Amino acid sequence: MTKFALLAFAAALFCTLFIAFRHLLGLWLHRQQVIGRLHYRREKRIEERLARYLQRFDRSYRHVSELLESLQLSWRPGSLVVTSLLLLLIGTAFGGLFFQSLKGMLLLGGVLVSLPYLLLRMMLVHRQMKTRIDFLPAVELFYQCCLVSGGRQIRAALQRTVEEKRLLGPMQAVFEQLYRNVSVRGDDEASLRIFAASLGHVWADYFINIVRAGLAEGHPIAGNLKDLITDMRKARRSNQQERNKLLEIRIANFSPLLFLLLFVGINVHYNPENAYRYYVIDPGGRDMLLNAAVMIFLSFVMGLWLSRKKM
Secondary structure, three states, X not given: OHHHHHHHHHHHHHHHHHHHHHHHHHHHHHHHHHHHHXXXXXXXXXXXXXXXXXXXXXXXXXXXXXXXXXXXXXXOHHHXXXXXXXXXXXXXXHHHHHHOOHHHHHHHHHHHHOHHHHXXXXXXXXXXXXXXXXXXXXXXXXXXXXXXXXXXXXXXXXXXXXXXXXXXXXXXXXXXXXXXXXXXXXXXXXXXXXXXXXXXXXXXXXXXXXXXXXXXXXXXXHHHHHHHHHHHHHOHHHHHHHHHHHHHHHHHHXXXXXXXXXXXXXXXXXXXXXXXHHHXXXXXXXXXXXXXXXXXXXXXXXXXXXXXXXX
8 A cells, every 4th residue: 555655656746747847848938939029139259259150060050040940949059059068067077976987977978968959859849749730720721811812922821821810829929930031031941941840740841842832933822732731631530640649659758767766766765774875875876877867868869759750
């Protein structure tokens, strides 16, 4: 009975921490969006130099910049790099002090240096899952606006779609960003890439291919949009199955961490002195914790990769 109560308590604690983390992450994301809209931050000399240096790595810089913009964050690639480097120093220092081995320094430093990027990818996958179910109504509304505007005026159709305020959930912000980038940015290809990254599924790729052809060649896209909507309606059931698979992958990501906390918590509860001696003082116990942390981190990476494959 005591073991069952301990298991129930551990499960409840894990669920509470997970819900609190998601809520805090959503509040932080909303705050970053508000700051980016209301404030203009002047570039400092160090930031300018860092940005010019990072722009030498064109492909990586563009990828990180579009990732941040698809999440509508006010961060810059330089901020992400500086944060990652600070975490690298913290990880190597803590790994050297606690694990007292080169393995601990390298593994813990490697985990922490890649943690900011993986958190951004997790936020993007979470957003993509939220927008997936609302994409079909958004395309249907855009199709109606295209018919009203004659089928050729894509920017006018986007403007009408955004101004009607009938898009569901996060799709309103995604289409507002697309219309703003297409109207102001001057680089239609980059704007469409950001839109596709915000959604992250094959139907978004088909949609931007249609819009790209309409923007580049100026021919009507209403017929292609109608075919796309028909195909999406037929595939609605399979889309729901894919959503269930994504949910299973996300649940499986947290299971290793749950079991680690459960087993360590049981040992600490029943024998605190031996647990402290084995997990903290003994080098073998510290090495086991390091290996467990690295394996849990790799499971998160695998979960993100599988989520992208299932999108």
